[in-house]
Amino acid sequence: xxxxxxxxxxxxxxxxxxxxxxxxxxxxxxxxxxxxxxxxxxxxxxxxxxxxxxxxxxxxxxxxxxxxxxxxxxxxxxxxxxxxxxxxxxxxxxxxxxxxxxxxxxxxxxxxxxxxxxxxxxxxxxxxxxxxxxxxxxxxxxxxxxxxxxxxxxxxxxxxxxxxxxxxxxxxxxxxxxxxxxxxxxxxxxxxxxxxxxxxxxxxxxxxxxxxxxxxxxxxxxxxxxxxxxxxxxxxxxxxxxxxxxxxxxxxxxxxxxxxxxxxxxxxxxxxxxxxxxxxxxxxxxxxx
Amino acid sequence: xxxxxxxxxxxxxxxxxxxxxxxxxxxxxxxxxxxxxxxxxxxxxxxxxxxxxxxxxxxxxxxxxxxxxxxxxxxxxxxxxxxxxxxxxxxxxxxxxxxxxxxxxxxxxxxxxxxxxxxxxxxxxxxxxxxxxxxxxxxxxxxxxxxxxxxxxxxxxxxxxxxxxxxxxxxxxxxxxxxxxxxxxxxxxxxxxxxxxxxxxxxxxxxxxxxxxxxxxxxxxxxxxxxxxxxxxxxxxxxxxxxxxxxxxxxxxxxxxxxxxxxxxxxxxxxxxxxxxxxx
Numbered sequence: 001x002x003x004x005x006x007x008x009x010x011x012x013x014x015x016x017x018x019x020x021x022x023x024x025x026x027x028x029x030x031x032x033x034x035x036x037x038x039x040x041x042x043x044x045x046x047x048x049x050x051x052x053x054x055x056x057x058x059x060x061x062x063x064x065x066x067x068x069x070x071x072x073x074x075x076x077x078x079x080x081x082x083x084x085x086x087x088x089x090x091x092x093x094x095x096x097x098x099x100x101x102x103x104x105x106x107x108x109x110x111x112x113x114x115x116x117x118x119x120x121x122x123x124x125x126x127x128x129x130x131x132x133x134x135x136x137x138x139x140x141x142x143x144x145x146x147x148x149x150x151x152x153x154x155x156x157x158x159x160x161x162x163x164x165x166x167x168x169x170x171x172x173x174x175x176x177x178x179x180x181x182x183x184x185x186x187x188x189x190x191x192x193x194x195x196x197x198x199x200x201x202x203x204x205x206x207x208x209x210x211x212x213x214x215x216x217x218x219x220x221x222x223x224x225x226x227x228x229x230x231x232x233x234x235x236x237x238x239x240x241x242x243x244x245x246x247x248x249x250x251x252x253x254x255x256x257x258x259x260x261x262x263x264x265x266x267x268x269x270x271x272x273x274x275x276x277x278x279x280x281x282x283x284x285x286x287x288x289x
Numbered sequence: 290x291x292x293x294x295x296x297x298x299x300x301x302x303x304x305x306x307x308x309x310x311x312x313x314x315x316x317x318x319x320x321x322x323x324x325x326x327x328x329x330x331x332x333x334x335x336x337x338x339x340x341x342x343x344x345x346x347x348x349x350x351x352x353x354x355x356x357x358x359x360x361x362x363x364x365x366x367x368x369x370x371x372x373x374x375x376x377x378x379x380x381x382x383x384x385x386x387x388x389x390x391x392x393x394x395x396x397x398x399x400x401x402x403x404x405x406x407x408x409x410x411x412x413x414x415x416x417x418x419x420x421x422x423x424x425x426x427x428x429x430x431x432x433x434x435x436x437x438x439x440x441x442x443x444x445x446x447x448x449x450x451x452x453x454x455x456x457x458x459x460x461x462x463x464x465x466x467x468x469x470x471x472x473x474x475x476x477x478x479x480x481x482x483x484x485x486x487x488x489x490x491x492x493x494x495x496x497x498x499x500x501x502x503x504x505x506x507x508x509x510x511x512x513x514x515x516x517x518x519x520x521x522x523x524x525x526x527x528x529x530x531x532x533x534x535x536x537x538x539x540x541x542x543x544x545x546x547x548x549x550x551x552x553x554x555x556x557x558x559x560x561x562x563x564x565x566x567x568x569x
Contacts, residue, residue: 004471004472005393006395008393008473010389012385012476013389013401015386016382016385016386016442016447017386017401019382019438019442020405020408023416023423023438024408024413024416024439024442024444025404025408026419027419027420027423028411028415028416028419030419030422031416031418031419032415034418034419041422087313090306090309090313091310093306095299095302095306096310102310104556105314105317106317107552107556108552111548111549112545113500113501113503113519113545114501114503114519115501115503115519115520115522116519116522116541116544116545117320119522119523119526119537120320120541122526123323123324123327123335124320124323126340128339128340129335129336129340130340131319131323133340134340134342164317164320168317173563176560196302221412225414227503228519232503232523232526232527246504250504253417253421254421254508259418263419266415266417266418267415269412269414270411270414273412274411277410
């Protein structure tokens with residue numbers, strides 16, 4: 001019995017570990033190696049040193065993709081955190097009844113797959129037959145915009161559908177953080193004469209900082225991986241206005257079979273994600289956490 | 290005097306609060322409404338004339354058309370097989386590994402754990418190309434294996450289950466050992482019933498991820514027969530000269546309904562998992 005206790009943990013870990021090495025840790029290293037070669041998957045591999053990375057610096061399409069991705073991520077994270085926190089604050093109010101109903105309802109958009117959201121919103125954003133222009137027209141606002149097909153609005157349109165899908169989801173996470181703040185803290189603030197807004201500013205938000213930090217990191221990583229909707233709807237267009245880093249990687253790696261260059265792009269994107277997560281963790285889990 | 294002002298304030302506050310909550314509610318539901326409404330309209334009707342909140346002619350025709358003239362049922366079956374397989378295997382692997390890390394001391398434990406922990410900070414997108422090459426070499430492209438096996442490897446799942454199992458008292462396991470349980474009987478007789486809430490929370494997230502994934506099936510499958518729902522519906526969108534919106538929206542609705550039902554029944558576990566850091 002004592003001996004089975006010795007080898008049992010290895011048996012328990014083994015299945016996970018084998019698949020982990022095969023499909024995760026191994027590929028990470030292999031990918032690193034690939035990023036230093038030129039290879040189309042069939043012919044011979046050619047070692048090119050840092051050429052693939054040097055090429056990233058000159059590839060203007062990559063720069064466009066990166067600019068789009070960073071722009072999207074910045075606007076997405078800021079708006080999402082603002083909207084979700086607002087929703088969570090509203091829901092946490094003691095005046096709210098039917099909280100579970102609202103929470104359930106707000107959560108529903110996340111049940112839709114991103115590719116499904118893309119197609120539903122294609123029909124919402126359509127110039128002639130779309131819901132958005134119908135609403136704008138009803139309100140006597142300009143209603144003649146092809147939201148997904150104009151270079152000025154396409155990325156904003158994608159941003160809109162992402163925010164629609166994710167706001168409630170993150171609001172639920174933030175709400176659970178809010179509900180953990182002890183009521184006494186607010187009572188003290190009220191005795192000190194703090195208004196509701198002051199309470200939010202000086203009591204709630206500082207205490208919420210760790211939760212918000214996690215949310216910021218989570219949604220930054222999600223945003224930097226933007227792929228499904230711009231790919232399905234526009235293949236990164238019109239004129240590369242919704243081209244993202246991951247689309248550029250997919251094109252090079254899987255459509256043009258530039259496996260080495262694709263791997264280099266994936267490492268560049270990962271490095272960016274890593275740096276951003278690190279900075280955000282620093283910023284949000286700082287002195288007060 | 291003070292009481293009247295404060296109660297008036299709270300009435301205004303309440304009205305404002307509910308007004309805002311309702312606005313959010315309407316925005317949340319509108320796309321669902323538009324999806325369902327469009328699924329009940331003929332594509333010809335959708336394209337002719339202007340959009341309307343309440344169109345005159347509604348019909349079920351898109352649903353039989355979807356089931357008969359597209360691969361929808363096949364995609365649904367594929368999605369189900371992959372999601373159930375990936376989730377079941379993922380939950381099993383994570384809980385077994387989590388058990389080992391939480392309740393055993395063994396040589397190499399810390400090294401193994403550090404390796405898994407270290408890999409988490411590297412996004413899985415760097416594995417796309419190498420796993421694609423690996424699957425091609427193995428001849429596994431366009432098989433369920435290619436979709437299920439990589440999806441079942443989830444380091445967060447291991448951490449989550451490790452933490453969950455650490456909360457189960459050692460005495461229970463020792464009592465089981467005294468009763469003559471082998472280590473494996475401990476896992477499925479004692480641990481399994483105890484960790485069901487944890488498995489549920491983890492399972493829901495793995496299931497949601499598998500059911501909704503687009504990119505991985507896009508890369509790992511070659512034929513429409515092996516498509517999953519998100520991928521298959523997107524090909525309906527891409528393939529046609531004039532997009533058959535009515536049929537696509539019927540597909541969109543049917544692909545979403547199972548998750549809505551799942552969520553409504555399991556929402557407490559959903560939210561519990563979410564707040565324990567599984568939503569990554």
